[in-house]
Amino acid sequence: MSESKIRVVVAKPGLDGHDRGAKIIARALRDAGMEVVYTGIRQTPDQIVSAVVQEDADVLCLSILSGAHNHLFPKIMKLVHGEGLDDVLVLGGGIIPEEDQPPLLEAGIQAIFGPGTPTGEIISYIRDNVRER
Amino acid sequence: MAKRTLDEWEELFRAGDKRALARAISWVEDRDPRGEALAARLADRPPTAWVLGITGPPGVGKSSLVEQLALRLLDQGNTVGVLAVDPTSPFSGGAVLGDRIRMQRTVVQAGAFVRSMGTRGALGGLARATPAAIHLLGAFGHDVVIVETVGVGQSEVEIVKSADTSVVVEAPGLGDSVQAIKAGILEIGDVFVVNKADRPGANRAALEIESMLQLGLETLDWVPPVVQVSATKRTGLDEMLVAMEKHRTHLEESGTLESVRAERRRAHFFSALHERLEELARDFTGAGAAGELLAGVAAGTITPESAAARVMPCFELAPAEVEEAQDAA
Numbered sequence: 001m002s003e004s005k006i007r008v009v010v011a012k013p014g015l016d017g018h019d020r021g022a023k024i025i026a027r028a029l030r031d032a033g034m035e036v037v038y039t040g041i042r043q044t045p046d047q048i049v050s051a052v053v054q055e056d057a058d059v060l061c062l063s064i065l066s067g068a069h070n071h072l073f074p075k076i077m078k079l080v081h082g083e084g085l086d087d088v089l090v091l092g093g094g095i096i097p098e099e100d101q102p103p104l105l106e107a108g109i110q111a112i113f114g115p116g117t118p119t120g121e122i123i124s125y126i127r128d129n130v131r132e133r
Numbered sequence: 134m135a136k137r138t139l140d141e142w143e144e145l146f147r148a149g150d151k152r153a154l155a156r157a158i159s160w161v162e163d164r165d166p167r168g169e170a171l172a173a174r175l176a177d178r179p180p181t182a183w184v185l186g187i188t189g190p191p192g193v194g195k196s197s198l199v200e201q202l203a204l205r206l207l208d209q210g211n212t213v214g215v216l217a218v219d220p221t222s223p224f225s226g227g228a229v230l231g232d233r234i235r236m237q238r239t240v241v242q243a244g245a246f247v248r249s250m251g252t253r254g255a256l257g258g259l260a261r262a263t264p265a266a267i268h269l270l271g272a273f274g275h276d277v278v279i280v281e282t283v284g285v286g287q288s289e290v291e292i293v294k295s296a297d298t299s300v301v302v303e304a305p306g307l308g309d310s311v312q313a314i315k316a317g318i319l320e321i322g323d324v325f326v327v328n329k330a331d332r333p334g335a336n337r338a339a340l341e342i343e344s345m346l347q348l349g350l351e352t353l354d355w356v357p358p359v360v361q362v363s364a365t366k367r368t369g370l371d372e373m374l375v376a377m378e379k380h381r382t383h384l385e386e387s388g389t390l391e392s393v394r395a396e397r398r399r400a401h402f403f404s405a406l407h408e409r410l411e412e413l414a415r416d417f418t419g420a421g422a423a424g425e426l427l428a429g430v431a432a433g434t435i436t437p438e439s440a441a442a443r444v445m446p447c448f449e450l451a452p453a454e455v456e457e458a459q460d461a462a
Contacts, residue, residue: 003253004163005226030227035251040234050240051233054248056155084152133159 006034006130008059011048012041013076016066021094021115025061028119034059034126045072049079052088058130062109064094069104077108087131091122139167143174146273151246154273158248161265172268180271180278182214183381184397186296188258188282188321193304194328196235197364198373199281203239205374206277212244214270217281218260221251228252232281246270257291258282261408264295264401293321294400297393298380300324303342305334319345322357323380326373330361355383413448 010026012019019041026038037055039047052060060080062073073092080088092104092112101112110129113122137145145153160168185202187195196217203213217232230249233240240247250260259282260266270278282292293299301322319342327339339359346357358376362369384390419427423444429435435443 004159004165005251005253007159026229030222030229031225033226035221035228035230035249037230037233037249040237044241046241047237050247053151054155054240054246055230055233056152056159133156133163133165 004133006059006126007055007057008034008036008061008126009039009048009051009055009057010036010061010063011039011043011051012063013043013045013048013072014064014066014068015042016064016068016094017041018065019063021065022061022063025063025093025119025122028123029126032123045076045079048076049083049085052080052085053083056133057088058133059089059091059126061091061093064092064096067095069094069096070100073104073109074107081108089126089130091125093117139170142167143171146171146175147178149274154246154269155248157269158250158262158266161269162250162253162260162262168265172265172272175269175272178272178274180268180275182267182271182275182278183298184267184271184296185277185279185377186282186292186299187279187302188292188299189284189302189326190304190307191284193284193302193307194364195281195284195302196232198302198326198328198362198370199232199279200236200239201364201367201370202374202377203236203245203279204242205370207239207242207244211276212274213239213246214273214275214278215239215245215247215281216250216263216266216270216278217247218250218252218258218263218283220283221253223254226253246273246275252283255291258284259291259295261404264397264404267295268401290321295397297384297390298323298377300326300377302326302328303338304329305332305338307338323355324373324376325357325359327359327361328364330369331363331366335361354387355380417444 008029010022012022026036029036037051037057039051051057062076064072069092077090080090090109092109095115096112104112111125142153142156146157157168157171160171187199189195199215203215206213215236219228219230219232221228228251230251233247233249236247239245248266250263250266252260255261263280267278267280280292280296299321301319303325304327325342327335329335339361342359360369360373360376362373384393426435426440426444430437430440
């Protein structure tokens, strides 16, 4: 009797300390039946990728409000691909202006959800796009 | 991306690839048959890891202590696997796993592997898959495996069946000497740690535990030490590790380590057996003769206990199943 759960890492890279949004997402995903590893603020790319590897995460949610997404997200994606984690669903959230989004999507972020996105939308997106193990 | 075969995953596991270890743990958590299949293939790698269980009430600082412990063990040249268990919601089936956040320095060490687990409904402080995960961490080659229990309190004694050395963590102000003599986790500690020793009441808490231990002294061949530490102020931590190592030495020198591990394997078998019996019960539909019993229970003419006793013969393991099980072993 299989009992698989969607495993999600929620991380805040860089120096941004505003974690209310990330915690709201973590709780919403928990209430949707997912197992959420909340790694907290001030995560280095190494810490984030170690979480994705060791926790066998299906989904990585990166939250950033400091504006450093252009620098940090591609760096993280490089490490993610370097570890061969190509089927992990990587989502971005926080303050990411529309004009910054195309290169991030090209770097491998699959979708970006701005502030005020209904959590139900994020949950549906994950369920529709997550890999099968 | 093509899916990997079990052979490929096995090769990666043997080569020390952390992704394979992580995937194997997911399999046993998810009851994916590949988990058992891989574990059976790894029979040539019996674990020799020292298994440390860390338990105690919520908020005493277990995760912070595990981080400090892991860093010291890594410094000594050990490889360390950590399992951190957090509660699964009985309503949504989901969980927020928040122990890893206290282990920021450990997680990026090459010799460390930190994995969070939701209880997924199991009681007693561990997840159902925790014994299997401990086995996998050992088969992977870790020298030490640290298991941090959920931490909901007094009845978390499951850890003692899975660990070589059980460590009970307390903090000042959580109760008086009457609290200290109640049944439960205070009975299972091989080492007691009073964390947050910088706070008032630490000495008293340590004394109360020591007094409780004194009451049972004649029956103990190992007298659990009581150590005061502060994970955040970094005091007492080396002494804590020394106390744990003394217990490990005691197990080795008294010849009880092997029997402790044999007992652990037996306990794992019984837990696997319970699981299969629970599945039988869950799938029970009450067809045929059993249906009459169920109807009697619903009508109030038979007590649930007598019906349960009388329904047992209805569960027949087909002879073919038993043969298959013997072949697979």
